[in-house]
Amino acid sequence: MKKTIIQVENLYAGYHDQAIMEDLTFAVKKGEIFVILGGSGCGKSTVLKHMIGLLPPISGRVLINGQDMVAATGKNRHQMLRQIGVTFQNSALFGSMTVLENIMLPLKEFTLLPKDALTTIARAKLRLVDLAGHGHLLPGELSGGMKKRAAIARAMALDPAIVFLDEPSAGLDPLTAAELDLLIMDLARTLGITFVIVTHELESVLTIADAVIMLEKDFKGIIARGNPEDLKDDPSNTYAYQFFNRKPKREKKP
Amino acid sequence: MTQHAALTIDQTDKALVFAFSGDLDATGIAGVWGTACSRIKKASGPALAIDLSGISYFDTAGAAFIAHLEKMAKDRNWEKTDITGLDPAAFALVERIRQTESETPREAAAPAGALRTFVENKGRSLDNFLYDAHTFIAFFGEIFWAFLTSLVHPNRVRWTETLRIAERAGADALPIVALISFIVGLVMAFQSAIPMKMFGAEIYVANLIGIAMVRELGPLMTAIVLAGRSASAFAAEIGTMKINEEIDALTVMGLEPVRFLILPRVIASTLMTPLLTVFAILVGILGGAIVLLSLGHPFMAYYNQVAGFVSWGDFVGGITKCFVFGVLIAATGCIRGYQTSQGPSAVGEAATRAVVSSIVLIAVFDGIFSILYYALGV
Numbered sequence: 001m002k003k004t005i006i007q008v009e010n011l012y013a014g015y016h017d018q019a020i021m022e023d024l025t026f027a028v029k030k031g032e033i034f035v036i037l038g039g040s041g042c043g044k045s046t047v048l049k050h051m052i053g054l055l056p057p058i059s060g061r062v063l064i065n066g067q068d069m070v071a072a073t074g075k076n077r078h079q080m081l082r083q084i085g086v087t088f089q090n091s092a093l094f095g096s097m098t099v100l101e102n103i104m105l106p107l108k109e110f111t112l113l114p115k116d117a118l119t120t121i122a123r124a125k126l127r128l129v130d131l132a133g134h135g136h137l138l139p140g141e142l143s144g145g146m147k148k149r150a151a152i153a154r155a156m157a158l159d160p161a162i163v164f165l166d167e168p169s170a171g172l173d174p175l176t177a178a179e180l181d182l183l184i185m186d187l188a189r190t191l192g193i194t195f196v197i198v199t200h201e202l203e204s205v206l207t208i209a210d211a212v213i214m215l216e217k218d219f220k221g222i223i224a225r226g227n228p229e230d231l232k233d234d235p236s237n238t239y240a241y242q243f244f245n246r247k248p249k250r251e252k253k254p
Numbered sequence: 255m256t257q258h259a260a261l262t263i264d265q266t267d268k269a270l271v272f273a274f275s276g277d278l279d280a281t282g283i284a285g286v287w288g289t290a291c292s293r294i295k296k297a298s299g300p301a302l303a304i305d306l307s308g309i310s311y312f313d314t315a316g317a318a319f320i321a322h323l324e325k326m327a328k329d330r331n332w333e334k335t336d337i338t339g340l341d342p343a344a345f346a347l348v349e350r351i352r353q354t355e356s357e358t359p360r361e362a363a364a365p366a367g368a369l370r371t372f373v374e375n376k377g378r379s380l381d382n383f384l385y386d387a388h389t390f391i392a393f394f395g396e397i398f399w400a401f402l403t404s405l406v407h408p409n410r411v412r413w414t415e416t417l418r419i420a421e422r423a424g425a426d427a428l429p430i431v432a433l434i435s436f437i438v439g440l441v442m443a444f445q446s447a448i449p450m451k452m453f454g455a456e457i458y459v460a461n462l463i464g465i466a467m468v469r470e471l472g473p474l475m476t477a478i479v480l481a482g483r484s485a486s487a488f489a490a491e492i493g494t495m496k497i498n499e500e501i502d503a504l505t506v507m508g509l510e511p512v513r514f515l516i517l518p519r520v521i522a523s524t525l526m527t528p529l530l531t532v533f534a535i536l537v538g539i540l541g542g543a544i545v546l547l548s549l550g551h552p553f554m555a556y557y558n559q560v561a562g563f564v565s566w567g568d569f570v571g572g573i574t575k576c577f578v579f580g581v582l583i584a585a586t587g588c589i590r591g592y593q594t595s596q597g598p599s600a601v602g603e604a605a606t607r608a609v610v611s612s613i614v615l616i617a618v619f620d621g622i623f624s625i626l627y628y629a630l631g632v
Contacts, residue, residue: 095597107315112284116291117319121280124318124351140596158280159313190347191314 002029005162005194006051011060013047019058020046022220026213030161033188033195033208035228038215039243044198045089045166047215051196052086052164053077064162082110085155085163089170091147093139099150100126100135106157125153128191129183145176149183156187162194163187169201177201181208202244206232214240257310261286263293269301269336270294272323275308278316287319294326302327307339317347324352390611393589397520400512404521416518423484423519423584424526428533430483434475435534439463439541442471447545456549460559463542468564468572472535474620477579480527481612485587488519489608492591493601501592516588520581527580528573535572571632575623579616586612 006028013021020043028034038044049055051062053069061068069080093102103122107113113121126135129149139147148168155163168184169177181204188195199205205212209228216223216239224231224240231237232244241247259276272290276282294302304320306312324335337348404411447459492515495501501511539560546556590608594600 096599107280111280113280114284114288117283117287117322120322121315121318124314124321127351128314138597156314159315190343190350192343 002031004028005030005065006034006196007063007066008051009061009063011047011050011062012058013043013050014058015046015055017058020217020220021215024060024222026222026225028162028194028196029211030194031188031192032210033184033197035205035209035212036196036198036215037200037205037212037243039200039217042215042217044200044215048164048166048196048198052084053081082158083161085157085160087148087151087155087163087165087168089167091139091151093147093150093154095139098136098138099131099142099153102139102150103135103154103157106154110158122153122157125156126150128156128187129153145172145180148172148180152183152187156191156193159191160193162196165195165197165199167199168197169199169204174203177204178207180204184208202246206244214243258282258284259286259309261289263289265297269303270297270299271303271305273305273308275310277311278306278309278319279311279313280315282311283315283319290319290323291326294323294330299327299330299332301333302335304335304337305339306337306344309339312340312344312347314347314351317344317351320348321351389593390589393592394585396512397516397585397588400510400517401520404513404517410513411521412514412518416522419519420522420526423480423487423522424530427480427483427526427530431476431479431530431534432537434479435467435472435538436541438471438475439467439538440545441541442466443542443545447549451549456546457551457555457559459542459546460556461563463539464560464564465568467535467538467542468568470572470620472538473531473572473575473579474616475538476527476531476534476576477583477616478613480523480530480580480583481586481616482609484523485583485590485608485612486605488584488587489591489594489604490601492516492588493594493604496592496594497596497600511592516585516592519588520584523584524577524580527583528576531573531576535569567632571623571627575620578619578623582615582619583612586615 004027008024008026011021011024012019013024024047036044036047046055050057053062056070061070064080064083067076067080069077072080093099094105097105100119100122103125104118107118107121123132123135126132129152131146131149131153134142134146134150139150142150152163152165152168155165165184168180172180184195184197185208187193197208205228212225212228212231213222214224214231215221219239224237228244231240235241257276259274259278259282262273262275264271264273270293272293274286302323304323306320309316320337324337327335337345340348443459443463446462447456450456450459492501495515501515504511504514543553543556547553587608590604590611593607594604
């Protein structure tokens, strides 16, 4: 049995006391690729913001390795932040720095490594995401897929236990998205990193996810959970079945 | 909490032996990186042995470190590197980083030699300058052509937008232009009154202020204030639009950005600069009057002195310059904005370049006008 690394308990997610999602409870196991799935605007990204401690929950809590990120302060919080890496929807690479400098930044700020060590380690990270030799470029000079990979490399700079990805395949063509999926699976396998991915890309969910929770706007909660393959073939859960098989709510009128 | 890595070094006949313990992660290796690397540089080999049986944690930073040590040994033609004490998963990580090592394409190669770098840099900046001048002149031509076309088809100009910009870049600049001109007139009168008094020629301060404000300082001060105020604003506006792909959107909609965005700004600025200058000249002369009043000269004496000395030719000459300055300010601002590259600092850079370029151009053209007027006898 795998160890639980993230435990979300009775989380009410939203901004300013306005809950978008109510009473969410789920657990992420160590080393798995966990996908938070849902339609556009259902609050997936908000749930992610609660999980990475950017937004305090309305109520409930998120435990990472048994510790509450929001309650943690000072050095403790700092230690917890080092366990996680995040990539944002638009990559959020710092435009004024080269890709290599982007990756070196957390290493430089949080360790006492000498300069050549910083470059060596940052280059190793670039190699892990297949961006070797692109370190001297500015983010503006990278393609969409390369930006995503560079962002993953930066998120992994301090070898976190968990990497959160917000819509990693947004704006990518199917082939590039598929390559990114392979990369994520590879990193999960070789480095044992736990991935929490927010997405609505069905293809990618079916390929990479070990576990899925599915959020629904009107239901304000988790409408389905489990293995994506099972959800796809199970007509008993109407919404999930419709979603996975791309059937809209209303049938076309004849 | 990270347990910092410790390193024990042992040099035998066969090999240099590194035994690591503790956590081999980014924090942990910080203390041993320098020691290990410098030891390899000093040692003579003939082989490297790395014992990792004592470590408690290992990640990609550690793997990069081990692969780096191994590469250093290899670059010095040492026989081999033995890595012991790693579990298969961790070894696979080292293997992976090592494998891709050879595939790494070279990152931008640094040119050799300081002299070459110096010459190359100078060459590049000259090349950039020429290219910049070329695009600037070409763009200027485009704007001028659009301007001429608008004279033939005045209904193609966006007049509402032009008036809005005229208000913002012209009328709203009135207080600052007035303040600067007033102070310039006042200070100049005061400074020149002191030496003139020694010759009993105080009243001629009026002549000085009149001619200087009308011919030079009125147009120049207005233009410099507008360069700081409007050129930067135009560059930032258009630069932001460029970054947000709004300019591309205009282009694909068939609305030429030059006509749609730049022309209203150029027309507004060209018309407003002379008007502001007239105002600046009056306020500047008023500043001078205050000094002479305080020195006991009646206002009418001052007025007669100015009116008798400054001719209509001086006034027309001063104002003519302003039309050119107005075009320069607006066009430079727009061109710099249009040249905005990508990135968060790009708009700021465009605004800075707009101000610097327009002030330089104003100074250059002011010089050209002086020579021209001298030759024409104006």
